[in-house]
Amino acid sequence: MVYNYFPDFMLTIYFYRSQNDGFEQGKSVGRNQGKTEGNRLGWEKGAAIGSEIGFYGGYARSLLEEMQDAKPRVVKTLERIIKAAEDFPLSDPLHPELQSKLEELRTKFKQVCSQLGIKQEAPSSSENKGISF
Structure with missing residues (x-):
């Protein structure tokens, strides 16, 4: 009776040991990936x-250089875009206001496009399907 119990016990230990080794290997591979x-x-x-x-x-710099007779409001918005782009925390990816500063810059860009009557549509991916290099 003890003889029958012993092999099952050894198989159980081997199974748990193999399962644990596989788990640790999978965890290591997943962490690296x-x-x-x-x-x-x-x-x-x-x-x-x-x-x-x-x-x-x-874009704001080039518009500012090209527009000689721009409205003061447009000039002020372009200058704000330039200042916001220069002050953007590029070297600090963990800056707490990174996302809000990016949204602010996008909003100012939309504002200047609206002031100048410029459409700001990005080309859709369906338009570019026929292009290949």
Whole structure:
């Protein structure tokens, strides 16, 4: 009777040990993949935000240079966009007001487009389907 119990006991220990080893290996692989994916996503999002801020600042500067007889209200809005783009906390991704500053910059851009009667439509992905390189 003891003989029949012993092999089942050993199989149970082996099963739990294998299960625990598999769990730890899976956790390690998942952690490494998560870090890699998070790093890649952070670079992509950071580059997109930096590009957007650079666009707003450059666009406002070029409009300000080209518009000789602009209304004072438009000039003031363009200057605010330039100042907001220059003061944006690019080197501090954990800045508590990062999102609100980005929304403020977007709002000012929409405001100047409205003041000048410029449409600010982004091309849809369906328009670009036929393009290939």
